[in-house]
Amino acid sequence: MKRAAGGGPGGADWAQYGQIGMLLVTPMCLLGFAGHWLDRRLGTAPWLLLAGLVVGMAAGFVSFLRVVLRPRDGGGPGEAK
Numbered sequence: 697m698k699r700a701a702g703g704g705p706g707g708a709d710w711a712q713y714g715q716i717g718m719l720l721v722t723p724m725c726l727l728g729f730a731g732h733w734l735d736r737r738l739g740t741a742p743w744l745l746l747a748g749l750v751v752g753m754a755a756g757f758v759s760f761l762r763v764v765l766r767p768r769d770g771g772g773p774g775e776a777k
Contacts, residue, residue, distance in 0.1 A: 702756050705732070711762070712763060716760055716763060716764075719756055719759040719760055719763060720756040720757070720759070720760055721756065723751075723752040723753075723755040723756045723759070724752030724755075725751055725752070726750055726751035726754055727735065727749065727751050727755070728745060728748045728749045729748075729750035730748050731744035731745040731746070731747055731748025732745045732748070733737065734748075737747070
C-alpha cells in the first residue's frame with residue numbers, strides 16, 4: 697500500500713518537527729569540533745572549544761525558532777486570508 701508524499705494530511709509537518717533535534721545538535725557539534733581543532737593548532741585550549749559550543753547552541757536555537765515560529769497556512773489573527 698502506497699502512501700501519499702508527506703504521509704498524508706499533516707505529514708510534512710511531522711517531518712519538519714522530526715528534524716528539530718538535528719537542528720539543535722548539529723551546529724553545536726560542528727562548531728565544537730572546529731573549536732577543538734583550532735585549540736589544538738593554536739594552543740588556546742579550551743577557549744575556542746567553549747566559544748564554538750556557545751555559538752553552536754545559539755545557531756541551533758535560532759534554527760529551532762525558525763521552524764517552530766514559521767507562519768502556518770490558513771492565517772492567524774490580523775492576517776489577510
